[in-house]
Structures are given as structure tokens and as C-alpha cells.
Amino acid sequence: MxxxxxxxxxxxxxxxxxxxxxxxxxxxxxxxxxxxxxxxxxxxxxxxxxxxxxxxxxGAGPLEPLLREPGVTDVLVNGPSQVYVDRGDGLEQTAITFADESAVRRLAQRLAASGGRRLDAATPYVDLRLRDGTRFHAVLAPVAAPGTVLSFRVPAVRSFNLAELQTSGFLSDIGAELLAGIVSCRLAFLISGGTGSGKTTLLRTLLATAPASERIVIVEDSAELRPEHPHVVSLEGRPANIEGAGEITVRQLVRQALRMRPDRLVVGEVRGAEVVDLLAALNTGHEGGCGTLHANSAEEVPARVEALALAAGLGREAAHSQLAAAVDAVVHLGRGRDGRRHLEAVAVPLPDDRGLVRMVPAATPQDGELVEGAAWQRLHALLRERS
Known part of the structure; x- marks a missing residue:
């Protein structure tokens, strides 16, 4: 049988x-x-x-083979009969199914319990990191439709190097050289893009090129970066427990990281009030700091930073002033209709007549290569000054 x-x-x-x-x-x-x-x-x-x-x-029950398959970045479950996988070329539906809605719910609750979290009708959603590093998110039905929805973000087994990103088409030769220069010259930068655009992959690769003598302190909501570098210290946030106590925020950890003598302060994903502390740190001698940020384009990064800063109590003018002084470059990534990730732009933040920051392209891709933008000379001047 x-x-x-x-x-x-x-x-x-x-x-x-x-x-x-x-x-x-x-x-x-x-x-x-x-x-x-x-x-x-x-x-x-x-x-x-x-x-x-x-x-x-x-483990993850019938999903275990997918999560262990080389090259898989995401596994998504939409109820008992729809299981999707992303192998780097976009989502594709698999033949795997669950017996019924109860089976999906049991799996979600068991995985939540393994992380010490509650998942039931009173708390119908959960977000946590599993023991193997996989990021797990679940929302129970009937809050979610067409049934309980599970999302798994699979950590990379190993880091790529710049040459491999060039071979895959992620970066052109000029793009790889430019980004390597940004890291070696200790420019402060943000990597922006949408979900699944490769922000973590690129940041992990770039951090691996930092000199071995440097101390990299990484702050993340959920540890994902893990660069191949000999001196990395990682701080990970923690949600509140069932009683609502014990939460450790990314903002708190950024402040702790500043006391740990970092040569490079890295915020894995800027998504809240920690943006204020990161900008402040980059403005007080912490060169070479970096992080990732969700944004639809490089031009929208100032608005995104402004919104996060306003929520943290920092006014609009102050947020733009801090951004202009703190960040030297923004690297924006995109994902084509074929599912492939690629570098879309490298931009430089410049204040306008009102003191508000606008992103000016320094380099944009054309026919597979980067071409000069309006801020090309500005970026190269920064690289010469820091080299």
C-alpha cells in the first residue's frame, strides 16, 4: 500500500x-x-x-522534501490543495497536497509550538524562525482563504560570490565592480527592492567581500544574512511570549550594536523605528554601514524612509536631512516577469532646494550593461575620496 x-x-x-x-x-x-x-x-x-x-x-510533514531541495527559496501553501515553490524562476504549483484543512492546521500549530508560539482562534497568525533557520509564517482559516496559509522562506545553504551573481545574470561586470567598490571604499548604502528581489542574497554576498580585519555586527528581526566572513556578530529580535512579555525589538538591538565596536553596522531589514537609530549611527562615524529596505523603486526610498521615521517621531525635514547626510548610495533590485532577479539602478541621494532628498540615478542597466546616469560623477567622486 x-x-x-x-x-x-x-x-x-x-x-x-x-x-x-x-x-x-x-x-x-x-x-x-x-x-x-x-x-x-x-x-x-x-x-x-x-x-x-x-x-x-x-519536520514540515509533506513539505519537507521541497524545503530540502537545492535552489528552493520559498514554499507557499494556500489551503490543502495548493502548494507552490519558488526555485528562483518564479512560483510554480507542485503536485503535493494535504489530506484536508485540518492537516494544514495541525502542521501550522505544531511548527508554531516548536518555536514556543501560540497559534489558535485567539491568535490566528504567527511569524517565527524554525530551528534550521527557515522563516515560517502562518495565518489560520477562516481569517485566511482558501484555507490555512503557510509561507516558508528557506535560508540559503551557502553564500554566492560576485562572480556567480555575474554568471547568473544578476549583475553585469560593471555592476559587480561598482558594488565591490562601494563596499571596499566603505560607503554607506541601502539595498532596496520588493519581496523576493534578492536583497538579502546581494547583501550577504557584498558583506563577504569586506576585509577580514573588520568586525561586522548584524541586527535582524529574523537571522537570515549569515555572510561568509570571519568576524560576524549577529543580534536577532524576539517577539513577545504568550504572556505578552519578553519582546526585544530591532531598534533596541541597533542601540546595543553601537556599543559593540562595529566596523560595519548592518540592519538586515529596515522596517520600523530602527531607521532613526541607523541613520543616526551612519551620521556619527560608522562608515560602511548598510541595510535593506522594501521599496518599489530607488526614487521611492526617501518617501519610505520618511514614513518610517515619522512613525518613530522624527519630523519630515529631519528625516530627509539625516538621509542625505547618512546614506551615500541606494542599490535597487528588481525581478522580471520571468522571475529572474537583477540590478535595476544605483542612485545617489541629493537634497533639492527645499532640503528634501531625491534619488538621482548614477547608473541604470541598458542592454545588459550599466550606463551612466546624472549622478555618475557624484558617485565616482565619493569612491575616489574614500579609496
Whole structure:
């Protein structure tokens, strides 16, 4: 008997019987439960039911093979019958399905519990990092439709180097040289882009090119960067526990990082009030700092920073003034309709007559190569000054 041939109701009844007793999940206990159900106990049946239950209590269940597949960056579950995977070329639906909505819900609740988090009708959503580093997010039905929705962001097994990003088409030769120069000259920069555009991948690659003598202190909501560098210290935020206590915010960790003698302060993803502390740090001698930021284009980065800063109590004029003084360049990434990631622009923040920052392109891609923009000379002047 194959795994897919096992009746769901039989597996459920065996599960209920095993739950009333103690002991590990073993084929022998499954066989005993099947006998109590009055079912024929053949080796094939026992092994099929055992495997169905094992998948239900170990790892990510039927999703485990996808999460372990090389090249997979995301696994998405929309209810019991829709499972998608992203192997770097966009989403594609897989043949994997769950028996029913209850199976998806059980998996979500088990993974949440493994991270010490609550997931039920009172708290129908959760976001956490699993023990292997996978970022896990879930929203239970009926809040989510067409059923419980799961999202897995799979950490890269290894870092890419600039040459590999060039070979893949992510960067052109000129683009790779320009970004390497930004890092080696210790310019402060932000990497912007949408979800899945490769911000973390590129930042991880660039940090690996920093001199081995430098101390890199990374602050993240969920640890994902992990650059291949000999001196990296990572600080990770923590959500509140079930009682609502114990939260550690990224902003708090940025302040702690400044006391740890960083040669480079890195905020893995700027998404809240920590933007104020990061800009302040970059304005007080912490050269070479960097981070990532969600934005639709390089031109929209000032508005994004302004919105985050305003929420933290920093006024518009002050936010723009801090941004202009703190950040030397913005590297914007995009993702084409074919799902491939690429460098879209390198821009320089410049204040206008009102003191508000606008992003001026220094380099933009054309026919697979970077061409000079209006701020090209400005960026090269910065590189010469810091070299």
C-alpha cells in the first residue's frame, strides 16, 4: 500500500488511539492500534500508516522534501490543495497536497509550538524562525482563504560570490565592480527592492567581500544574512511570549550594536523605528554601514524612509536631512516577469532646494550593461575620496 492510498479517516483513528497512550511513534504501536480498529495488519498497511503519522509529527510533514531541495527559496501553501515553490524562476504549483484543512492546521500549530508560539482562534497568525533557520509564517482559516496559509522562506545553504551573481545574470561586470567598490571604499548604502528581489542574497554576498580585519555586527528581526566572513556578530529580535512579555525589538538591538565596536553596522531589514537609530549611527562615524529596505523603486526610498521615521517621531525635514547626510548610495533590485532577479539602478541621494532628498540615478542597466546616469560623477567622486 502506498502512502497516498491510506484512507484519511483510518490515519485519524489510529492517531487518536496513539494519543491516549505513551511512547514513541513506532510501527509496532501502529500495528497494535490497527488491530484495535479491527483492521487487517499487513506490513504494507502498517508502514504506510506509520509514514503518514511520522510526516505529521516530524519536520514540515509533506513539505519537507521541497524545503530540502537545492535552489528552493520559498514554499507557499494556500489551503490543502495548493502548494507552490519558488526555485528562483518564479512560483510554480507542485503536485503535493494535504489530506484536508485540518492537516494544514495541525502542521501550522505544531511548527508554531516548536518555536514556543501560540497559534489558535485567539491568535490566528504567527511569524517565527524554525530551528534550521527557515522563516515560517502562518495565518489560520477562516481569517485566511482558501484555507490555512503557510509561507516558508528557506535560508540559503551557502553564500554566492560576485562572480556567480555575474554568471547568473544578476549583475553585469560593471555592476559587480561598482558594488565591490562601494563596499571596499566603505560607503554607506541601502539595498532596496520588493519581496523576493534578492536583497538579502546581494547583501550577504557584498558583506563577504569586506576585509577580514573588520568586525561586522548584524541586527535582524529574523537571522537570515549569515555572510561568509570571519568576524560576524549577529543580534536577532524576539517577539513577545504568550504572556505578552519578553519582546526585544530591532531598534533596541541597533542601540546595543553601537556599543559593540562595529566596523560595519548592518540592519538586515529596515522596517520600523530602527531607521532613526541607523541613520543616526551612519551620521556619527560608522562608515560602511548598510541595510535593506522594501521599496518599489530607488526614487521611492526617501518617501519610505520618511514614513518610517515619522512613525518613530522624527519630523519630515529631519528625516530627509539625516538621509542625505547618512546614506551615500541606494542599490535597487528588481525581478522580471520571468522571475529572474537583477540590478535595476544605483542612485545617489541629493537634497533639492527645499532640503528634501531625491534619488538621482548614477547608473541604470541598458542592454545588459550599466550606463551612466546624472549622478555618475557624484558617485565616482565619493569612491575616489574614500579609496
Amino acid at each position: 502506498k502512502l497516498g492510498d491510506v484512507p484519511t479517516e483510518l490515519v485519524d483513528r489510529v492517531r487518536d488511539r496513539l494519543a491516549t497512550g505513551r511512547g514513541e511513534l513506532t510501527p509496532q504501536r501502529v500495528a497494535d492500534a490497527l488491530r484495535e480498529e479491527g483492521r487487517p495488519v499487513g506490513d504494507a498497511t502498517v508502514l504506510a500508516v506509520h509514514e503518514a503519522l511520522r510526516r505529521d509529527v516530524v
